Structures are given as C-alpha cells and as structure tokens.
Amino acid sequence: MRKFIALALTYAIVQVLIMTNVISGYFQATLVTVCINIILAVSLNLITGFTGQFSLGHAGFMSVGAYVCALVTMRISTIPGFILGVISGAIAAAILGGLVGLPTLRLRGDYLAIATLGMSEIVRIIFLNMEITNGAAGLNGIPQFINWTWLFIFTAGTVLFLANFVKSAHGRACISIREDEIAAEAMGIDTIRYKVIAFIIGAFCAGIAGAVYSSYFYFLKPDLFGFLKSVDVLVIVVLGGLGSMSGSILAAILLALISTYLQSFPEIRMVLYSLILVIIMIFRPQGLMGSKEISLSVFNKLGRNKLWNITKSRKGGL
Amino acid sequence: MEKLLQQIVNGITLGSIYALIALGYTMVYGIIKLINFAHCDIYMIGAYVGYFCMTFFKLGLLPSLLIAMLVCTLLGVLIERIAYRPLRNAARISVLITAIGVSLFLEYGTMFFVKANVRTYPEVTGLLAQRFKIGNIIISMQQVILISITVILMALLQFIVKRTRLGKAMRAVSMDRDAAQLMGIDVNSTVSFTFALGSALAGAAGILVGIYYNTINPLMGVVPGLKAFIAAVFGGIGIIPGAMIGGYFIGAVEVMVAGYGNSMYRDAVVFAILILILIIKPSGLLGKNTREKV
Amino acid sequence: MPILSVEKVTKSFGGLAAVSNVSLDLVEGELVGLIGPNGAGKTTLFNLLTGIYMPDTGTISLSVDNERIPLKGLRPHSICQKGLARTFQNIRLFKDLTVLENVLIAMHQNIKYGLLTSFLHLPAYKREEGKLVEESIELLRIFDLDKKKDEFAKNLPYGEQRHLEIIRALATNPKLLLLDEPAAGMNPAETANLMDVIGWIREKFDLTILLIEHDMTLVMNICERIYVLDYGMVIASGTPEEVRTNKRVIEAYLGEDVGNA
Numbered sequence: 001m002r003k004f005i006a007l008a009l010t011y012a013i014v015q016v017l018i019m020t021n022v023i024s025g026y027f028q029a030t031l032v033t034v035c036i037n038i039i040l041a042v043s044l045n046l047i048t049g050f051t052g053q054f055s056l057g058h059a060g061f062m063s064v065g066a067y068v069c070a071l072v073t074m075r076i077s078t079i080p081g082f083i084l085g086v087i088s089g090a091i092a093a094a095i096l097g098g099l100v101g102l103p104t105l106r107l108r109g110d111y112l113a114i115a116t117l118g119m120s121e122i123v124r125i126i127f128l129n130m131e132i133t134n135g136a137a138g139l140n141g142i143p144q145f146i147n148w149t150w151l152f153i154f155t156a157g158t159v160l161f162l163a164n165f166v167k168s169a170h171g172r173a174c175i176s177i178r179e180d181e182i183a184a185e186a187m188g189i190d191t192i193r194y195k196v197i198a199f200i201i202g203a204f205c206a207g208i209a210g211a212v213y214s215s216y217f218y219f220l221k222p223d224l225f226g227f228l229k230s231v232d233v234l235v236i237v238v239l240g241g242l243g244s245m246s247g248s249i250l251a252a253i254l255l256a257l258i259s260t261y262l263q264s265f266p267e268i269r270m271v272l273y274s275l276i277l278v279i280i281m282i283f284r285p286q287g288l289m290g291s292k293e294i295s296l297s298v299f300n301k302l303g304r305n306k307l308w309n310i311t312k313s314r315k316g317g318l
Numbered sequence: 319m320e321k322l323l324q325q326i327v328n329g330i331t332l333g334s335i336y337a338l339i340a341l342g343y344t345m346v347y348g349i350i351k352l353i354n355f356a357h358c359d360i361y362m363i364g365a366y367v368g369y370f371c372m373t374f375f376k377l378g379l380l381p382s383l384l385i386a387m388l389v390c391t392l393l394g395v396l397i398e399r400i401a402y403r404p405l406r407n408a409a410r411i412s413v414l415i416t417a418i419g420v421s422l423f424l425e426y427g428t429m430f431f432v433k434a435n436v437r438t439y440p441e442v443t444g445l446l447a448q449r450f451k452i453g454n455i456i457i458s459m460q461q462v463i464l465i466s467i468t469v470i471l472m473a474l475l476q477f478i479v480k481r482t483r484l485g486k487a488m489r490a491v492s493m494d495r496d497a498a499q500l501m502g503i504d505v506n507s508t509v510s511f512t513f514a515l516g517s518a519l520a521g522a523a524g525i526l527v528g529i530y531y532n533t534i535n536p537l538m539g540v541v542p543g544l545k546a547f548i549a550a551v552f553g554g555i556g557i558i559p560g561a562m563i564g565g566y567f568i569g570a571v572e573v574m575v576a577g578y579g580n581s582m583y584r585d586a587v588v589f590a591i592l593i594l595i596l597i598i599k600p601s602g603l604l605g606k607n608t609r610e611k612v
Numbered sequence: 613m614p615i616l617s618v619e620k621v622t623k624s625f626g627g628l629a630a631v632s633n634v635s636l637d638l639v640e641g642e643l644v645g646l647i648g649p650n651g652a653g654k655t656t657l658f659n660l661l662t663g664i665y666m667p668d669t670g671t672i673s674l675s676v677d678n679e680r681i682p683l684k685g686l687r688p689h690s691i692c693q694k695g696l697a698r699t700f701q702n703i704r705l706f707k708d709l710t711v712l713e714n715v716l717i718a719m720h721q722n723i724k725y726g727l728l729t730s731f732l733h734l735p736a737y738k739r740e741e742g743k744l745v746e747e748s749i750e751l752l753r754i755f756d757l758d759k760k761k762d763e764f765a766k767n768l769p770y771g772e773q774r775h776l777e778i779i780r781a782l783a784t785n786p787k788l789l790l791l792d793e794p795a796a797g798m799n800p801a802e803t804a805n806l807m808d809v810i811g812w813i814r815e816k817f818d819l820t821i822l823l824i825e826h827d828m829t830l831v832m833n834i835c836e837r838i839y840v841l842d843y844g845m846v847i848a849s850g851t852p853e854e855v856r857t858n859k860r861v862i863e864a865y866l867g868e869d870v871g872n873a
Contacts, residue, residue, distance in 0.1 A: 164733045173717065187689075
C-alpha cells in the first residue's frame with residue numbers, strides 16, 4: 001500500500017511540475033533519459049547482478065526494441081500503433097535475448113561477456129546494412145508518443161515487475177545461480193532455463209527502453225547502440241551495486257545528472273565514467289548500495305516481512 | 319589466381335598485426351585469467367608514440383619502433399600495477415570491469431589531449447617506399463618490413479618463453495599460481511614481465527600499422543583489438559602458438575571476405591566466428607578442456 | 613527392486629580411471645556406507661549419480677513406485693527432481709544468502725505459482741510463499757536452526773553449516789539421500805548427535821541413505837552395509853563386521869605389509 005501512495009505522489013508531483021513548466025523542455029529530455037536509464041539499469045541488473053551472467057550486449061536489445069517500435073509507429077501513427085510498436089519492440093528484443101542466452105549459457109563469465117558483446121555488434125552491423133532501417137543514415141521523424149504519463153507507466157511498471165520477480169521463488173532461483181550454479185542444479189533448479197528467462201526478461205525490458213527512446217528522441221541510428229551504450233548501462237549498475245534495484249535507480253539519476261552537466265565535454269564524461277569503474281571496483285566493488293535495497297521502512301514503522309528484502313552486503317562483485 | 323595470391327599477401331600482412339596484438343591478450347589471459355580490454359589501447363598508444371617520434375622528432379623507423387615499444391612496455395606494467403594487481407584475488411568479473419574502465423580511460427584520455435581527429439603518419443620515402451612486383455602481385459616494402467619485424471618479434475618471444483628462466487616462470491604461474499609461489503617464483507614480477515612483453519608487442523604493432531595504413535585515431539584500437547582477441551580465442555586462449563595461428567587465420571578470413579564477398583559484413587563474419595568457436599570449442603584450436611572440480 | 617541400481621559404471625579423466633566398473637545396489641530404506649582411502653573415487657561416484665559427470669560406460673537407475681528411471685544423461689536438476697538429493701564434501705551453501713533463503717531455494721520444486729504471478733505478486737504468491745516459509749522453518753527445527761533463519765549462511769559455525777547442507781538436501785523431497793562426509797570436522801559429541809539425526813531423518817522422511825565417510829565410528833555404528841572403494845574399484849562389500857576384517861580393505865587403508873601381518 002505504501003508503495004502505491006509513494007508512486008502516485010511521485011507521478012502527480014512531476015506531472016504538476018511539467019504542466020507549470022518548472023521542468024522545461026531541456027530538463028524534460030533529461031527526465032526521459034533518466035527514466036530510460038533506470039529501465040536499462042534494472043533490467044541489466046537482473047541479468048548480471050541477480051543472475052550473475054555478465055552481459056555486455058544490452059545495447060543490442062535496446063536497439064532492436066527501438067528500431068522495431070519505430071518501424072511500426074512510422075507506419076501506424078496512432079496510439080494503438082504506438083502500443084503495438086512498444087509491445088512488438090519488446091518481444092523482438094526478448095526473442096533476441098533468448099537466442100543470445102541459449103548458446104552462450106555454458107560460457108564462463110569473461111567468455112560470456114565477449115560473446116554478448118559480439119552478438120550486440122552483429123546486431124549493430126546488421127542494422128547498419130539493412131535497407132529498411134536506412135543504414136547509417138538512420139530513421140528520422142519517428143512519431144513522438146512519449147509524455148510523462150507513458151514514461152511513468154513504463155518506468156514504474158518495469159521497476160515494480162522486476163522487483164516483484166526478484167522477491168519471488170523464480171527470482172530466488174536466478175539468485176541461486178549467481179551464488180553457486182552447481183549447488184543450485186543439485187537442488188533441482190533448472191539453471192539453463194532460468195538463465196534464459198533472465199536474459200529474456202532483461203532483453204524485453206531493454207526493448208521497452210529502446211521503444212521509449214525512439215518515441216521521444218524521434219531519430220535513430222545504429223551507432224547510438226554500440227558498445228559504449230552497453231558500457232554506459234554497466235557503469236550505472238556497477239555504481240549502484242550489482243544486485244540492488246534501488247542502487248540502480250539512484251545511480252541512474254546521479255549519472256544522468258552528471259551526463260547532462262558534462263554534455264559539452266564528452267571526453268571528460270567518458271574519462272570520468274572510466275575512473276568511476278576502476279575506482280569502484282578497486283575500493284568499493286559492491287557499489288553504492290551493495291546488494292541492499294532502500295526499504296520503505298522510513299514510512300513504515302512496523303516490522304518487515306523478511307521475505308521482502310534480500311538484504312546482504314557482498315564484497316568482490318560477482 | 320593472381321588476385322588470390324595478392325589477397326594472401328594482404329592477409330599475411332593483416333594477420334601479422336592481429337598476431338602481435340593477440341599474443342598480448344593470450345599471455346595475460348594465460349597468466350592471470352584476465353581479458354585485458356585495455357590491451358588494444360596500448361596498441362593505439364604505440365601508434366601515437368610512433369607518430370610523434372617520426373613527425374616531431376623526425377626519428378627514423380627503428381628508433382621510433384624501439385621508443386614506441388619501450389613506452390608501451392612501461393605503460394602496460396604501470397596499468398597492471400595500479401589497476402589489476404589490487405584485484406588479483408577478486409572475482410574475475412571485477413577485474414574485467416576494471417579493464418573496461420582502463421580501456422575507456424586510455425581512449426578518451428588520449429582524445430582529450432590530442433583531439434579526436436585523425437593524424438597521418440609522415441610520407442614514406444626512399445627505401446620504405448619501394449614496391450616489388452612479382453608477376454601482377456604487388457608487395458610493398460612496408461609489408462615486407464611489417465611481416466619481417468613481426469616474425470623476428472615472435473621468434474624472440476618464443477625464445478624468451480621457452481629458453482629463459484623468466485619464460486619458465488611465466489609458464490609455471492600460468493599453470494598454478496600458488497604452486498609457483500611455493501617454488502620460490504616471484505609471482506608479481508612474473509606477471510609484470512608478462513604484461514611488459516605483451517605491451518611491447520602491441521606497441522610494435524601500433525607503429526607498424528601507422529606506417530602501413532598511414533592514419534591513426536584514438537579509437538583505432540577498438541575493432542582490431544576485438545578481432546585480435548577473437549584470434550587468440552580461436553587459436554586457444556592462453557596458448558602462445560595459438561595466438562599466432564589465430565592472428566593469421568583471422569587476417570586471412572577478413573581479407574578474403576572483403577575481397578570476394580561483401581566488405582560491409584567483414585566485421586560481422588569475424589564476430590560470427592567468435593560465437594561459433596565459443597559454442598563448438600571454447601578452448602580453441604589448440605586448447606584443452608578443463609573442468610571445475612566439484 | 614532395489615531403489616538404486618548402479619551397473620558397471622566407469623569414468624575416466626584423460627586416461628586416468630577415477631571410477632572403474634563399479635556396481636552397487638541399494639534397497640529401499642537402507643543406510644549404506646561408502647568408504648575408501650582418499651582419491652578412491654567416492655565423490656566422483658556421487659557426481660556420477662547426481663549427473664554432474666556423465667559415465668563413460670554403465671547404467672544408473674532409480675526405482676520409484678516400481679518404475680525404473682534411468683539416470684544416465686539426465687541433468688542434475690532433473691535427477692534431483694526424480695528424488696535423488698546430495699550434500700557436498702566442501703560445503704556449497706549459498707553463502708551470502710540467509711539460512712532461510714537457502715532452504716527456500718531448495719524447495720523450488722514445490723512452487724506452485726508461475727512467472728506471471730511472480731511479476732504481479734498475486735494472492736497465490738502470498739499464499740504459497742507463506743506455506744513455503746512455514747515448511748522451511750519446520751525443517752530447520754531438526755537442527756535447531758530455525759532460530760538462526762535470518763543469519764547469513766557464511767556466518768554460521770562450521771558444524772551448523774554442515775547441518776544446513778543436510779536440511780537443504782531434505783528440502784528437495786528426496787527418496788534417496790547422498791551424504792558426502794557429513795561428519796567432516798566434527799568432534800565426537802557432534803558426531804554422536806549426527807548419528808542420531810541421520811537415523812531419525814531416515815525414519816521420519818522414509819529415506820534411503822548412502823553416505824561417504826572417513827569417520828569409522830560413525831560408519832561402523834550406523835551403516836547396515838558398506839561398500840569399499842579403492843583406486844576407483846569396489847574391493848569389498850558387506851556388513852560392517854565383514855568389511856572390518858576384510859584383508860583387502862585393511863591393505864588399502866594401511867598398506868600391504870600390515871595386511872599380510
């Protein structure tokens with residue numbers, strides 16, 4: 001209950017701020033970026049932080065979602081068309097997620113990372129050379145459907161669904177894979193199935209993020225979704241803490257603000273990001289939040305059902 | 319037929335570059351099980367050092383080559399010391415993320431200082447500009463030098479690894495770090511030495527590429543680095559002859575695809591090879607399957 | 613029909629036969645021991661039974677409700693679902709999760725809600741989770757670990773970690789339980805307690821138990837039959853008395869000279 005009140009409040013406040021133009025056009029773009037990054041970060045966190053599968057190809061899933069949605073909405077420029085676009089973009093991304101997941105599943109951490117990177121690059125090169133995506137010139141004039149309401153629905157929806165998933169038995173199965181894959185198998189958990197599930201869900205959400213991107217920024221080209229984009233998301237997840245949903249949200253907001261501030265100095269931004277990665281890994285590998293979550297016990301003085309929180313602190317990353 | 323032979327020559331040239339870079343990847347992975355993402359950027363630094371040597375200091379090929387190799391050696395050892403050694407016993411993913419960070423730092427740091435635009439190596443003159451013609455096949459002096467220097471360096475590497483104590487220490491630490499330590503081997507210096515060797519080779523590759531292809535930019539290492547890594551995986555990651563074989567194989571494949579097929583998909587084919595190897599035989603051509611003890 | 617039937621199983625690693633032509637049978641309800649010097653292949657045999665390794669030759673089958681289920685080629689999670697659970701020699705708990713979470717994960721097969729419910733936390737989720745938690749706590753009570761249910765597994769003392777291993781295996785609802793050195797690192801008092809508990813769970817959960825142990829007190833006291841492995845081969849089998857006086861067994865453990873003395 002408390003959750004819903006907090007969410008409704010957030011929605012209302014921002015909506016008012018937008019309508020009264022406190023949050024003007026420039027900041028609106030930042031807001032959209034923050035929300036897209038939140039969706040990307042929590043979904044990558046599911047794959048890498050909770051299930052322990054190091055994926056460097058998240059941008060590939062996003063780009064599939066973005067392009068498919070754009071191609072649909074450019075032909076059916078209505079709200080139902082938009083909804084269709086988002087759904088088909090997400091599903092297309094999810095299918096890619098399953099395809100990526102299946103063969104790469106028995107690879108060890110670093111190999112898996114390279115394989116996912118390779119897959120994402122293959123996707124980028126394919127989009128670069130396809131006619132329907134207009135190759136390097138990209139797609140322009142994509143109908144814009146994203147407003148705060150849609151944005152809020154997608155962002156809050158993704159975060160809620162994923163947070164719920166992680167607290168369920170299926171989420172626990174994913175976490176057990178990260179903890180000790182062999183023991184998890186021995187306890188009856190189909191590790192292959194759950195790894196694929198994690199990839200599919202993660203990719204689905206990244207697809208949504210991509211659809212949101214194309215339906216707001218109205219211009220797409222393949223190079224937007226290269227390795228650098230995957231690294232961007234990785235930095236957010238690492239900074240926030242692998243295995244912490246609230247950490248991802250915090251870090252997404254923080255880094256979006258930094259990004260916007262450093263917009264005119266892209267090299268400095270990247271140097272800063274790279275230093276963040278190195279320094280965090282050496283000095284605080286659990287990131288800002290470790291694997292703890294911000295609990296709403298600030299608003300709730302009663303005791304918590306321990307199932308709600310997966311609270312632990314970890315050292316040493318995965 | 320002649321086209322094929324020409325492609326073979328080009329393939330060997332490209333393969334030499336990939337082999338030099340792949341050797342660094344494979345040695346580092348062999349010794350500390352790390353995919354050194356920053357390796358390709360050491361290659362890039364080598365190219366830039368060579369550029370500055372030859373353009374501003376007007377040095378010749380050999381001195382520039384040596385200076386580039388020296389700078390890269392120092393840089394590689396420094397990176398290992400600062401970024402990787404503290405994480406020697408951490409989870410593999412942590413070091414991998416750190417390596418990505420170092421790579422980005424080198425790329426964008428360089429971009430910040432020398433600007434992103436492409437630089438051009440000075441025109442080659444005299445001896446270097448010669449071209450040989452065998453039938454209709456053209457081999458440039460640059461290619462000859464590139465290939466010969468590569469061969470010399472690889473032979474030197476083999477000698478060091480097989481015939482010297484440091485080389486033996488490298489092999490021991492790759493096999494079993496703790497046992498090597500118990501036998502009195504200084505793991506830290508051995509690891510540093512490995513990085514030094516790999517980085518020197520990458521630096522050499524950088525300046526040779528600068529001379530051969532003429533233009534350099536801060537992000538020049540990314541794609542070749544990835545391909546060289548794929549070459550190392552193909553030949554068997556951690557296995558030195560594997561990196562050499564892999565390098566030439568990938569070079570040949572790339573040249574063939576570009577020459578006979580669609581050059582747009584040239585890169586995609588190399589990535590596809592990676593996916594295939596990882597699915598069919600992740601340990602690579604010369605690799606053995608090792609299993610986790612339960 | 614024996615509950616577990618292992619016939620002529622062999623497994624080699626790069627030319628070295630870790631397990632060589634091993635055959636054994638377990639009758640339902642038995643408590644059987646598997647002993648042998650270090651490196652004899654006991655844990656390898658467990659790994660073969662649970663599907664972590666694939667036998668080079670031979671067959672392994674489980675009989676449940678008079679149905680014979682071949683296990684060779686099945687993945688470990690399927691074998692677990694068919695009723696074969698195990699503990700690990702070098703404890704493989706989920707160290708950064710709580711005691712309760714460790715058990716909950718092992719209860720995975722009892723989950724009756726699907727993915728959709730888990731996204732939406734529908735009423736079925738709350739119901740099922742409540743049940744699971746209750747059942748898990750029941751199990752934890754066996755070893756008095758219910759009081760520590762919110763502790764991180766890595767913070768438990770060694771003996772309790774071993775207990776948790778066993779509870780986790782029990783949570784998977786097995787018919788056949790493989791215990792890999794359950795008493796390792798325990799003092800005599802703890803071992804005595806363990807012996808009682810093993811007997812108790814066999815009764816209560818209707819189990820057949822095969823255990824690997826080096827602690828001869830435990831083995832000789834509670835095992836009804838014993839198989840002895842050496843260099844990957846079964847060199848003796850029988851009652852504790854028979855095995856104790858078997859010349860080959862004595863030689864394997866103590867060396868030939870003593871055997872001939």
